[in-house]
Amino acid sequence: MQKTGRVKLPEGKKVAVNIGFDFDAFSVWMETFKQPSQANMSRGEYGAEVGVPRVLKLLNKYGIESSFCIPGHTADSYPELCKEIINQGHEVVHHGYVHEDPSSMTMEEEERAFIKGLEALGRLDVRPIGYRSPGFDVSENTLSLLEKHGMKYDSSLMGNDYYPYRPRFCNVNYDKGNVYGEASSIVEMPVTWYLDDFPHSEFIGTRTGMKPQSQIYEIWKAYFDYAAENIDGGMMVVTTHPQVIARPHNIVMLEKFIRHILDNGGWLTSLRKIYDTIIF
Numbered sequence: 016m017q018k019t020g021r022v023k024l025p026e027g028k029k030v031a032v033n034i035g036f037d038f039d040a041f042s043v044w045m046e047t048f049k050q051p052s053q054a055n056m057s058r059g060e061y062g063a064e065v066g067v068p069r070v071l072k073l074l075n076k077y078g079i080e081s082s083f084c085i086p087g088h089t090a091d092s093y094p095e096l097c098k099e100i101i102n103q104g105h106e107v108v109h110h111g112y113v114h115e116d117p118s119s120m121t122m123e124e125e126e127r128a129f130i131k132g133l134e135a136l137g138r139l140d141v142r143p144i145g146y147r148s149p150g151f152d153v154s155e156n157t158l159s160l161l162e163k164h165g166m167k168y169d170s171s172l173m174g175n176d177y178y179p180y181r182p183r184f185c186n187v188n189y190d191k192g193n194v195y196g197e198a199s200s201i202v203e204m205p206v207t208w209y210l211d212d213f214p215h216s217e218f219i220g221t222r223t224g225m226k227p228q229s230q231i232y233e234i235w236k237a238y239f240d241y242a243a244e245n246i247d248g249g250m251m252v253v254t255t256h257p258q259v260i261a262r263p264h265n266i267v268m269l270e271k272f273i274r275h276i277l278d279n280g281g282w283l284t285s286l287r288k289i290y291d292t293i294i295f
């Protein structure tokens with residue numbers, strides 16, 4: 016069975032919430048979608064030029080510390096902007112080098128990309144303690160690599176909704192029943208596509224999001240309200256992207272969601288702050 020942890024919440028708070036920002040810029044179009052046309056790249060450019068400043072302004076307005084998952088390629092493309100994120104007190108999380116999919120790589124290739132990402136963040140004087148895999152894809156080697164390189168937590172898996180847990184090593188073998196082995200030392204801060212703005216909102220060829228923001232708000236609010244009423248010592252991770260969430264209709268929705276969380280016992284903070292309180 017899964018080993019789950021509990022978050023030690025500050026007095027009066029009901030649930031920890033991280034609204035994080037995956038600052039993918041160009042990289043998601045280069046590797047994940049493999050469509051680096053100038054038109055698509057300009058969507059990444061929007062995320063950097065317009066999205067990040069707008070998001071930082073909103074976080075500042077409410078005094079919220081958050082987490083930015085930054086691929087090495089973004090750190091190398093926009094070092095000044097990344098420094099601004101860091102200077103405002105936000106956490107930087109490892110997010111690959113150029114948003115490459117670990118599940119399609121050998122262990123050697125995956126480790127090379129991991130180290131390249133780490134080195135790029137190092138040029139910003141950042142040593143991350145957390146990792147989010149690009150596209151929430153991991154390989155059977157990812158947990159071992161995270162342990163080897165001293166990571167403390169991961170935020171890419173979906174084995175729970177409100178409780179952090181120790182993810183188990185997975186070896187898919189259809190002949191032997193349960194595919195899971197021992198628990199790793201990594202703490203998983205679970206995510207879900209339901210709490211990710213990208214599929215809800217973006218238009219990518221035939222994969223059409225384009226939902227009205229009222230529908231996204233409805234899902235996210237219901238997720239939060241359930242936790243506030245039913246879950247003790249839980250947390251909730253919302254994954255957003257500056258190139259998506261900063262669009263005017265979405266940023267208005269995000270602010271409404273932030274206000275709802277703050278007015279109803281939510282502890283809005285970074286993944287590292289939540290990680291520091293987790294007890295197993």
Ligand SMILES: [Zn+2]
Nearest residue numbers: 037039149150
């Ligand atoms: Zn990403």
